Amino acid sequence: MSKIALVLLFFCVTLTHSQSNLVHDPIYSAEQNSDIAIRARIAEGQSRAVMMQVYFKTPDAPSYHHIEMRRQGDLWTGNIPAEYTHSTLLQYFITALLNNQTVVTFPQFNPYKQPARIVLLKTQPDSRKTTEKDTIKTAPKPPPPVTGKEEAVATKELQPLPEKAQTPQQSKTDSSAAQSRPRGRESVFLILSPEPFEETQSDQLVFGVSVQDTALIDFTTINIYLNGENVTTNATITDFIITCQPENLAAGNHLFKISAMDSSHSKSFSNSVSVTVNTQLSAPSSAHFSAHIFSDLRQERISEQTETIGIGGGSFRGHYGSIDYSGRFFLTSLDTRNQQPRNRFHFALRSKYAGIITGDAYPRYNDLILWGKRVRGIEGYLRLGFFNVQVVYGQTVRAVAGSLISGTENPVQNGQTIIDSLIYKYGTHEQNLFAIRPSFGSGKHFQLGFTFAKVKDDPSSTTYGSDPQDNIVVGPDIKVVLDNSRIVLRALAATSITTRDISAGALSKQEILNTFGDVSLPFDPLDYDHILIINSSTTPIDISKGASMAYDIGIRLDYFNNLLRIGYKSIGSEYNSLANTWIRKDIQGLYFRDRIRLFSNKLYGMFSFENYQDNFSSQNINPEIDLKTFNYSLHYYPGQGLPRLGATLRTHSRNNGVTAVESDTISYGNNIDILSIDNRQNQIQRDLSIYMGYHFKLADFDQNIRIDFISGNRRDRFDEKRDSLYFSQDLSSSVGLFSLRTRFTPKLNTTLSFARNSNLAGELSEYKYTMFGLGADYMFYKDKIQAFAQFQSTMTEGTSYSEQSLNYRRNFFRIGATCFLSPGHRISLEGNIFAIRDKSDLNTIGNYTDSIFRLFYEKYF
Template identity: 35%
Template sequence: MAHKKNACIATLLFASLSLFAQESGIPSPPFLILTPEQDQILPPGEVLIAISVADVIDPASIVLYLNEREVTSSAVVSEYVLTFAAKNLARGAHRIVIAGKNRQGDQLPPLRGMFFIRSDEAPARPRPQFTGRVYAEGRYENICRQNESFAMTGAEFNGRYGELDVRGRVFLTSLEDGDAQPRHRFSLDIEHDLFRVQAGDIYPRYNDLIIWGKRVRGIGAGVNAGPFTLEAVFGQTQRPVEGAVDATTSLLRRGAYGQDLIGIRPSLNFRPVRFGVTLVKIRDDLDSIANGTSPSDNVVVGPDVLLSIDRGRIELRAQAAVSLLTHDTSVGAFSKDDIKDMFSAAVEVPIDPQKYEKILIVNDTTVPLNLKELTSVATAVNLKLHYYRNLLRLGYKMIGSDYFSLANSWLRKDIRGFYLSDRVRLLQNKLYLDFSMERYRDNFSRQGVKPAIDLNSATCAIAYYPGKGLPNVSMSFRSYNRNNGVTEIQLDSLTYGAIDTTDVREDSRQRDIHFQIGYQAPFFNASHYFVLGIIAAIKDDPYDASRLVGYYSQEMTSNVNMLSWSSTYPFPLRTTLSFSTNKNVLGGGASDFTYQSLSAFGEYKFWQNKLSTFGEIRLTQSNNTTWTEAIDVRRNLARLGAQIVLRAQQSVMLETCFITFSATGVASISAYTDTILRMRYEKLF
């Protein structure tokens, strides 16, 4: 009888559990748009946007955009789902973008979706359909007993009028100062399938060796005619700011010349090949200010090619550019005879540069002096292969020592080399293997007294995200070597004629190790996520023992340990407790720096998440001991704030922050308290 009961219960349990015991399936993607469906056509009225969020995502990192406008603050984000009720959407196309980071802090690729609102009425004429936001923010900041307060306000809109996409932006700040470069920003962008017009502050991206994101205040335009596209930009990259002189006309502050830019890029797009040529000219306006130094003139030209085949799985990009730069145009353009005089008539000049001074002012400050040496050439080639769960990247770049593009002035010069990287996804995207290596030579032209430096690095990393219930683990190792080939202490001529010894020997090798483990553990009816991270770095200097006096050892060790505990409760409370330590020993013991930080953060939401309140306390202590002094610094931070979402898509945020700072061992620093008060209002349309 007992056996029968056992069998019966076992059968019942099996039957019950077997309902959940089917095989196969796929792991959830990070984001999944539940509604609307892709390209779904919906009637006018409120639209529910719902996105499923996998538990690998950090909910606090999620951002939702509707038509390029961030609406995250108006969305309801819960453990597995994000919902947003979009109201008053205009007829036509609407775009959703959702992005976020995983719990390891890695940015995940955004998910995009599109849907349409249909009209219940036949439109007699195009009606504007705009979304946008206005905001105003005031900050009272008392930092190091200095008042750094400022205010800003702005508006953005994005919409469609008939076949035109229209975007606009205004940003105004109290920090705007006529004696500095502009801080206000404004722009209007009108786009059609056949053309595009931009005005205000625009950021053209034509060729990343020549112009890539530089702010130009002016006008930009583009025309599409079948496979042919022509883009152009005209404006000012720098406004004139007069320099300051004293009574003896000595320059107290160097002024900035007004700097004008003209850029043009014709391109042909015959899929799968796109070919373009970019020409950019930048010149400082010599007459724009009276007190400035070294007005420049720059011309850069170069082609770019993109080959994209097999739906983008193979992508080859190649770019090249050559530049001419005159460092100082104040002496004017040289004639053919001036140049012959400069070179003692030893060179044959085929043209008279003075005739072409509208294109470029050529004089003795123009580089390169000799185009044949190719020192003002830059090239870059990048190949991407996306096959068999591998993302393989291979690239080569060479930037000449005399290559200058004032429209991309932060480009590192005088460097050449290549990189190779591969990322492999295995076990249904749970296991990631990364490998990369770089070999570059800095200062490869060996101009001046600096020797060339070989920069070699190799990195390998592994990350395993097995899914719920098991810990996520990531590890990486990086080796980085700098070698300038100088093995002896050198004698060097000083500017005043004396001879001195210099120690520029460098053959350092740095190794970084990173380890992180994260574990999600639900208990006490709440979701908890623990992260332990360790970073260790060590740098060896083989010349440490024989360094000259006054030349510090390049040896270094650094250790960082981090522990954090984030909790999300069934009621709207989120907390994070974290602790970190850091110890750095530099210069072979010349400096010893330790740092500890303990912080607690909490966020609680009221009234169906309409009111969000948060607070943070962070205690920091550091100690820096050198041969000559020991400095102890304590920094304690308290932050409190709230954000309330009001009717009609309005929100107000208030945040206060107090930081007490005290130091011992430094005569110039005593104790003070920083105060930051921030208030922000925002309304979405």
């Protein structure tokens, strides 16, 4: 078991290590007063960016500005406008929202506090002259490309920059005035809107110009051009102001220009401004409608078994007025009536005050009672401010028929041959859930809620099923939020009553008395069997004993860069909520966790402590077990150009307080044997993990290196005192990981990885394995196609507990390509081959080859 856990840990680390990240060539220096082109893309994995943004500011500015990046195949590009590059230093970071609903950043850690830096170098002194002729040299480079005939004019007519460097905030408001503030003979037109190089949406764009000297121009000669096309007829011209609001401008750069002649028609005046219309500025949540569909076709050949799997799905969301609607479906060919459902679907209508969800809902009412259980049915809520209510009804388990093995003939009894039938597989009863949670208070500062949940199996829904159950859980929850959410107090409680077998129905009051002797119910259970069936399998029959109680009280404090969480919880041995079956029972204790941030979030420290008593209720003969866990971790993210470091140490002890070996006697025939019973448990497990990551340039290539070391050590404090026949519980393991990702060009990336693991279990079994991997991806055909290939070889050797040799080698090949048909639209084909060569003593299969071929398609709307 421990070995499996270690292997899983290893693969988890490997997977974590190879997950998608944001690839960007950091820009270390750029010229002042010029646009800075930022390019980035998502590397590895199957994830795709659906939105990418660059945030930037000068070091002394209080907040960041941002621009949306545009997708060009797999590459995302964006320009930090020249108006923000007056200073000597610019800080920036990039964020990307991926289609798997995660967010990645560059720099990878703490980007807000430790952004990347660009040193802005002064332009040549002779280019700072202020004559109109030289303005062409010093003018900020306009975002490419400006379409239409006005392109040349646009470059010439851009105004010189302000002389003094400014913060982005100043420049946001000042530069537009300064840049578009006319000079000399051009001072007649002052462009009020948009800001130079502003990125905006089409419906939020107005071109506004103020006429500074109305006597100077002939209003009949005013002409307004949009990308070279005369749009004067769409403009509104009055004495002092001219406005034009073009409709449905396409995404991209656009140039507005205004021109007019003086009253004698001997001179001309003009001014212009460039603007970028970006349709992606709308966040998905504010879009009227968005949708996503995908299909995934796989052919898997594992252990000589070939299976074709089809998966398809989609989602959509939008809003109509104040009502949001959304839907999601996931269909797979693996869904079968003989198992629990794998398909998922739901449709939801939500508003601020009320909402309804049909299909698969995942209500969360109270951590102890109902928290994320899938319910196929209907869920609704009503939020009226002080009074709110949530309710859900539906099926949690599908009825699945059990199966029998028949045919074992017994000897003839009373002249008949009896055929025994054995249940080969137990079926499941259909299970339905109803829950309601009225609450008082909005939850912003205070909320008091009461949850009632009833879950019941339908005994008639299947044959050969396990025991059908009936369960009711009730409990309150309270939340108090103080000091601007810096203090959050939370308390939950619940009590349950469960009948573990309702197949025989309810007992009468007298039958209960006869069964339990000292239990006299104040009502007759037969009268209330539609609410809960009470019989001899009901626990607790006497609620006053408290074993079916659960509670959890905690406080969270957020002060002085410390996030402190402390609480106490107790879950009784008989507490049972079928609406939350994952909860650990018969345990109580204290938990404490503190996370501290220091040095502008460069240093994170975390300490946590848990002390639980398992089996505290002593309902059985097993002793109480004391569980203590300490966690210490320290992570250092010094910033760009420096390695990041981290270390975590976890110690977990388990002690049941038993110090002596018990003995018992067994007699068989005339012989008596003494049986030794060793129930002593006193173990300590220490897990240490250290890592270092470093992003640097070498030979002009972007390098990303990561080194991990993980070790686990379990010691049994009674190991040396135990009987020699007792299997040792000691275990030690260590894993070393190394990976290097190199970006040779924006189109070519390679990954080199190496791992070594060794395990020693009880000095009997020693097991080692080594992994070497190499991968590459390459973008070609106008960045429309990305081809990728990967090779990984894993070799193992060692001995098992039974001292048989283990010798195993796995070679993994992956090759494929993704074609980006258009933004948000791609198709991918890949093949995976696993060649296994097993020379272990235990191997009975021999060498074999598994394969997975996959065709994936998706489109966003």
